[in-house]
Amino acid sequence: MENNTELIVKGLRKSFGTNKVLNGINFELHEGDRVVILGPSGSGKSTFLRCINWMEEPTAGEIYLNGELLTEKNIRRIRRNVGMVFQHFNLINNLTVMDNLLLAPMKLKIMKRNEAEKRARELLRHIGLSNKADSFPASLSGGQKQRVAIIRAMMLSPEVLLFDEPTSALDPESIGDVLSLIRELADKGMTIMIVTHEMSFAKEIATRIVFIDKGKIIEEGAPTEFFEHPKTPRVQEFLKKVL
Amino acid sequence: MNSFIDKIVELFSTPEYIDSLLHGFWLTIQISYFAILIGIILGTIIALVDTAKSSKWMVVPKFICRIYTTIIRGTPMALQLFIMFFIIFAIRGFPSIITAIIAFGLNSAAYTAEVIRGGILSVDQGQTEAGLALGLSRTTIFFKIVAPQAIKNIIPALGNEIITVIKETAIVSMVGMYDLNMAAKDIGSGQNMASYIVPMFTAALFYLATIYLITFIVKQVEKNLRKSDLREEK
Numbered sequence: 001m002e003n004n005t006e007l008i009v010k011g012l013r014k015s016f017g018t019n020k021v022l023n024g025i026n027f028e029l030h031e032g033d034r035v036v037i038l039g040p041s042g043s044g045k046s047t048f049l050r051c052i053n054w055m056e057e058p059t060a061g062e063i064y065l066n067g068e069l070l071t072e073k074n075i076r077r078i079r080r081n082v083g084m085v086f087q088h089f090n091l092i093n094n095l096t097v098m099d100n101l102l103l104a105p106m107k108l109k110i111m112k113r114n115e116a117e118k119r120a121r122e123l124l125r126h127i128g129l130s131n132k133a134d135s136f137p138a139s140l141s142g143g144q145k146q147r148v149a150i151i152r153a154m155m156l157s158p159e160v161l162l163f164d165e166p167t168s169a170l171d172p173e174s175i176g177d178v179l180s181l182i183r184e185l186a187d188k189g190m191t192i193m194i195v196t197h198e199m200s201f202a203k204e205i206a207t208r209i210v211f212i213d214k215g216k217i218i219e220e221g222a223p224t225e226f227f228e229h230p231k232t233p234r235v236q237e238f239l240k241k242v243l
Numbered sequence: 244m245n246s247f248i249d250k251i252v253e254l255f256s257t258p259e260y261i262d263s264l265l266h267g268f269w270l271t272i273q274i275s276y277f278a279i280l281i282g283i284i285l286g287t288i289i290a291l292v293d294t295a296k297s298s299k300w301m302v303v304p305k306f307i308c309r310i311y312t313t314i315i316r317g318t319p320m321a322l323q324l325f326i327m328f329f330i331i332f333a334i335r336g337f338p339s340i341i342t343a344i345i346a347f348g349l350n351s352a353a354y355t356a357e358v359i360r361g362g363i364l365s366v367d368q369g370q371t372e373a374g375l376a377l378g379l380s381r382t383t384i385f386f387k388i389v390a391p392q393a394i395k396n397i398i399p400a401l402g403n404e405i406i407t408v409i410k411e412t413a414i415v416s417m418v419g420m421y422d423l424n425m426a427a428k429d430i431g432s433g434q435n436m437a438s439y440i441v442p443m444f445t446a447a448l449f450y451l452a453t454i455y456l457i458t459f460i461v462k463q464v465e466k467n468l469r470k471s472d473l474r475e476e477k
Contacts, residue, residue: 055372079378090373093472094391103387104377138472149373156377 004031006159006191007052012061014047014215021047023215025061029160034192036202036223039212040238045195048212049162052193053082066159080108083153087165089145091137091152097124098133101152110156123151127181143174147181154185161185163194199242203227211235250441260430260442267426268449274343274422275409281348282408283401286355293356294363296381308356315353321414323350328418343415351408358404362397363389395468402461406454413450423449 007029014022021044029035039045050056052063054075063070065078092100101120105111111119124130127147137145146166153161163182167175179201186192186205196202202209202223209226211219211234219226219235227243230236254260289308295301315323327346328339366389374384416425427446431439 053376055376076378076380079376082376084376086369086372086376088369090367090369092370092373092388093367094388103374104379107379107383107387108377136472152377 005029006031006033006066008062008064009052010062010064012048012051012063013059014044014051014056015059021215022051022059025212025215025217027210027217029191029193031159031191032189032207034186034190034205034207035194035210036206036208037193037195037210037212038199038202038238043212044215045212046164049164049193049195052160052162053079053084055084080104080110080156081159083156083158083161085146085149085153085161085163085166087168089137089142089149089169091140091145091149093137096134096136097129097140097148100137100148101155104152105155108156116155119155120151123154124148127151141174142170143177146170146174146178150178150181150185160191160193163192163196165195165197167196167198197242199227211238213238247440250436250438253436254430254441254445260435263421263426263430264423264442264445264449267421267423267446270340270415270421271409271412271423272453273340274347274412274415275405277344278347278351278412279405279408281344282351282355282404285348285352287359289352289356290359290363293360312353312356315350316357320347320350320411321417324414324418339418339420343412343418343420347408347412350411351404354404354407355401358400359393359397361400362393362395365396366392395465395472398461398465398468402457402465405457405461409453409457410450 005028007027009025009027012022012025012027013020025048037045037049047056051058054063054070057072065081068074068078070078091097092103095103098117098120101123102113102116105116105119106113110116121130121133124133127150129144129148132140132144132148137148140148150161150166166182167178170178175198179198182192182194183205192205194202194205204223206223209219209221209223210217211226211232213234219230219232221231226235227239230239289312292301292304292308295305297305324343324346327342332342332345370388370392371384374388379387412422413424415422416428419425421429423446427442428439430436430442436442
């Protein structure tokens with residue numbers, strides 16, 4: 001890879017009490033990478049993703065974003081450059097769609113109101129939800145909520161977008177809508193990390209697949225190689241079950 | 244039956260009786276109002292301490308709050324009132340209304356704190372995470388995201404607490420204060436009407452009307468706050 005290294009993870013460990021979820025993860029992410037994280041449930045893949053923007057504070061190890069070590073002090077500033085999309089959308093229930101989009105740019109004083117509103121309207125038009133600007137999240141379908149959540153993350157023009165099982169809580173029809181929006185971001189060169197169970201989507205979109213089991217990366221590689229010639233028995237077994 | 248109607252006429256045509264009832268009612272309202280006010284302010288502080296992110300600075304305040312709510316909720320209100328009157332504020336000439344307000348205020352604070360704490364904890368953790376992921380500060384997240392959602396869950400239970408305080412203030416008659424409850428007993432006693440039924444039912448109606456009014460207001464506030472939960476378009 002010629003591209004700039006955006007993210008470096010060194011010896012990442014995370015325990016919840018005595019439960020060791022991540023056991024030393026080393027990882028690099030380059031500009032324009034689209035990494036899909038696979039693994040059995042309980043393997044720590046979501047925890048790994050959530051450690052990257054310190055939704056979970058790492059127990060040990062170092063995370064660098066653009067060469068800067070993440071600490072308690074700078075994490076708030078760094079989070080602006082790392083967008084996150086959650087499984088359960090997490091739109092702010094008491095704010096309208098528009099206010100959800102404006103919240104961070106306004107509160108963090110990154111954009112002026114009219115500038116932010118213009119961008120929000122553009123993004124809403126793009127996902128075909130212009131007419132929902134003044135609706136509350138409760139009146140949206142799951143797929144609509146998730147697409148709004150994605151453009152909410154895009155409002156701050158992040159360098160990396162993290163997707164934590166973005167389609168796991170959706171009906172099949174909405175899944176297609178959400179995936180095509182992610183695909184579109186990918187085509188624009190967005191750096192993406194995604195935890196998903198959508199194997200065909202993983203194969204299609206990923207530039208690299210990372211397989212985690214028991215809190216460790218046990219195999220990593222290009223999607224064609226990973227899906228057609230898996231090296232480790234654990235991955236072979238996993239693929240036999242899911243494909 | 245005739246004598247019952249006579250008693251009603253007697254109560255409402257004797258200015259002293261009416262005066263006593265209104266006096267008692269006014270005292271009940273005053274104690275309730277200020278006690279609820281103290282309860283909400285102190286209760287909010289306790290709830291905020293209790294739900295704050297744990298750190299070494301919060302260990303002692305959190306411990307104090309827990310002890311406080313445990314003691315208040317674990318002992319009878321009447322006993323707390325006695326302790327205030329006969330031990331802590333056993334000062335000659337100290338206004339009894341202040342003592343009563345403090346006693347009921349401190350009591351209500353413990354219950355209100357639990358109501359507010361429950362309301363805050365009932366807000367989905369995902370809402371806070373969304374704010375954190377966007378780089379917002381904990382203060383912004385609390386005021387813009389958590390508090391507005393928590394209030395919806397707090398208002399109904401808080402209405403309940405307000406009603407409880409108003410009714411509970413009736414026990415101030417045990418320390419000789421002339422509230423609505425005491426007024427009813429006084430008017431009905433031997434040296435006055437010599438019949439309890441009419442004054443006591445009248446007092447009951449006063450309590451009932453007050454509480455009905457509060458229930459109505461709480462319902463309206465609740466309805467207003469629930470607007471963002473509606474699925475239909477505005």
